Amino acid sequence: MSEINKLDNIGKKCSFNPDQYKKKIEVDNVAPVGSFPWAVIQVYLNKPVRRSDWDSNIYLIPKYDNSGSVIYIQWLDKDGNILPWTPEQEDMVACDWVKMDFMLSFDVFIGTANATLQGSEGHVAWGYVKDGYKWDEHEWSKSFGDLKVIQNKTDIVETSSFYWHASSDNKVDVIIWIAVSNANQESSQKLIEFFQTKELYITVDGVTYNLGKSLNLVTDPRYKYEIDNSYKNDDAKKLGVLLQQNAGNTLRFYCNWK
Secondary structure (H helix, E strand, O other): OOHHHHHHHHHOOOOOOHHHHEOOOOOEOOOOOOOHHHHHHHHHOOOOEEEOOOOOOOEEEEEEOOOOOEEEEEEEOOOOOEEEOOOOHHHHHOOOEEEOOOOEEEEEEOEEEEEOOOOOOOEEEEEEEOOOOOOOOOOEOOOEOEEEEEEEOOOOOEEEEEEEEEEOOOOOOEEEEEEEOOOOHHHHHHHHHHHHHOOEEEEEOOEEEEEEOOEEEEEEOOEEEEEEEEEOOHHHHHHHHHHHHOOOOEEEEEEEEO
């Protein structure tokens, strides 16, 4: 091994003392935070992780079989592709593993409602519409679901609606996300440009969906700080089916924009 490699390895050595993670009976208590065993545990708990020197868009997620068991670890690479992942030797001895830092994460208790507009028979929504929210009052029979923000590093102040809208004839299959900005024009315009220019990636249960950029972005003069976003690509439909299949359950959504 060259002297240069030796110096590089010195800087990557783990700084913890293994003895502090052992009980007196010599049984390991817990994997040290930042270590590879700790990272694998996080992935099994459906908490995406990455190496600290990886690009922020690259991280590990679990791959499940039909029974919900983890069958292997996969990663989202820099191009947004989800691929099986095999660790390098240095990955397994590194101590710089960190939890993925998403821009926004929230839990949705998935409710459902039927459309009430004339001519929209057979239209159903699964997800969340805020209680007392007016924009949708003539479209859906009731408010439904619930949404709880876990982490937010965006300019989205509130989500009024987040749901999958499907019709029996499959002509209207769309994810709707109505986001609220701060109550000023600058903030509203900034958020509009954000949705229009950035592709949305949502990770749920270890699967990442690329919904693309917002389509048919709409603002209503009566609710000028609310931005109506729609997503209709194949991944949006896959996410919509997941919402539909989980009516009455709670799912956690991890969101990033690239």
